[in-house]
Amino acid sequence: MLEIDSLTVSVDGEVILENLDLHIGMGEVHVLFGPNGSGKSTLLKTVLGLPGYRVLSGSIKFKGKDITDLPVNERVELGLALEYQNPPPIAGLKLQDLVDLISKESGSEVDDMVEKLNLEQHMNREVNVGFSGGEVKRSEVLQVYSQNPDLILFDEPDSGVDVENVELLGKIINEMLDKKKKPSDRRRSGLIITHHGSILDLVEVDRAHVLYNGAIMCSGKPREILEEIIENGYENCAKCYRIEQS
Ligand SMILES: Nc1ncnc2c1ncn2[C@@H]1O[C@H](COP(=O)(O)OP(=O)(O)OP(=O)(O)O)[C@@H](O)[C@H]1O
Numbered sequence: 001m002l003e004i005d006s007l008t009v010s011v012d013g014e015v016i017l018e019n020l021d022l023h024i025g026m027g028e029v030h031v032l033f034g035p036n037g038s039g040k041s042t043l044l045k046t047v048l049g050l051p052g053y054r055v056l057s058g059s060i061k062f063k064g065k066d067i068t069d070l071p072v073n074e075r076v077e078l079g080l081a082l083e084y085q086n087p088p089p090i091a092g093l094k095l096q097d098l099v100d101l102i103s104k105e106s107g108s109e110v111d112d113m114v115e116k117l118n119l120e121q122h123m124n125r126e127v128n129v130g131f132s133g134g135e136v137k138r139s140e141v142l143q144v145y146s147q148n149p150d151l152i153l154f155d156e157p158d159s160g161v162d163v164e165n166v167e168l169l170g171k172i173i174n175e176m177l178d179k180k181k182k183p184s185d186r187r188r189s190g191l192i193i194t195h196h197g198s199i200l201d202l203v204e205v206d207r208a209h210v211l212y213n214g215a216i217m218c219s220g221k222p223r224e225i226l227e228e229i230i231e232n233g234y235e236n237c238a239k240c241y242r243i244e245q246s
Pocket residue numbers: 011012014016034035036037038039040041042043052
């Protein structure tokens with residue numbers, strides 16, 4: 001589904017990602033851990049093709065097609081979607097109108113999702129204007145769902161969200177990522193950035209990675225990676241990597 005090879009990316013002339021490799025198969029959900037400033041959001045924004053994220057070398061393939069140089073709209077048309085960490089307020093645009101504009105799902109399915117996400121009262125409000133942190137996250141998940149994408153990039157869906165809403169979002173993300181279906185029927189893939197292990201209790205994650213200083217340092221079973229980080233810290237992951245490389 002997604003094949004990133006030897007990717008080096010600069011922002012404002014500074015190299016943020018260097019020689020990064022990441023492969024996500026169809027129906028797989030991966031989680032990305034990493035300390036603040038390690039380049040996690042940069043990676044997602046580069047995959048989506050946002051301006052300012054300059055690919056210096058390497059390639060990004062999505063559904064077998066090289067998208068490294070494609071504009072954002074074409075990547076979205078192909079089936080990519082990003083749930084933003086900190087989306088801006090959009091004054092003058094109602095959430096309902098935005099969802100109508102981007103929606104590829106049927107009206108009744110979107111309405112069901114609005115109800116599941118407890119967003120009925122927000123549909124006639126301007127997007128993110130005065131929304132609480134948790135409401136912003138629920139609105140983002142609705143927008144992503146409406147686009148009916150094949151690969152969803154989630155940038156910290158659980159940050160600033162209370163315990164009950166994390167549970168709600170976790171269940172919906174699991175559903176959106178086809179985790180209720182048997183593995184051979186799963187068609188959607190996901191990459192989730194998180195700082196918290198709680199997402200692993202809610203979403204069935206296949207593989208975890210640690211991004212450290214702009215590169216993937218460790219990959220493996222989600223629980224094992226998380227325990228390693230909690231026990232020994234991110235620096236230890238980097239040390240493992242250096243030993244493996246030498
Ligand atoms: N437009 C920019 N101009 C300059 N530096 C930038 C820009 N955007 C990102 N960076 C830098 O790139 C580095 C990686 O940022 P990024 O947001 O990808 O980190 P992150 O791993 O997602 O962090 P966090 O966990 O805190 O969200 C940071 O040092 C950041 O300051």
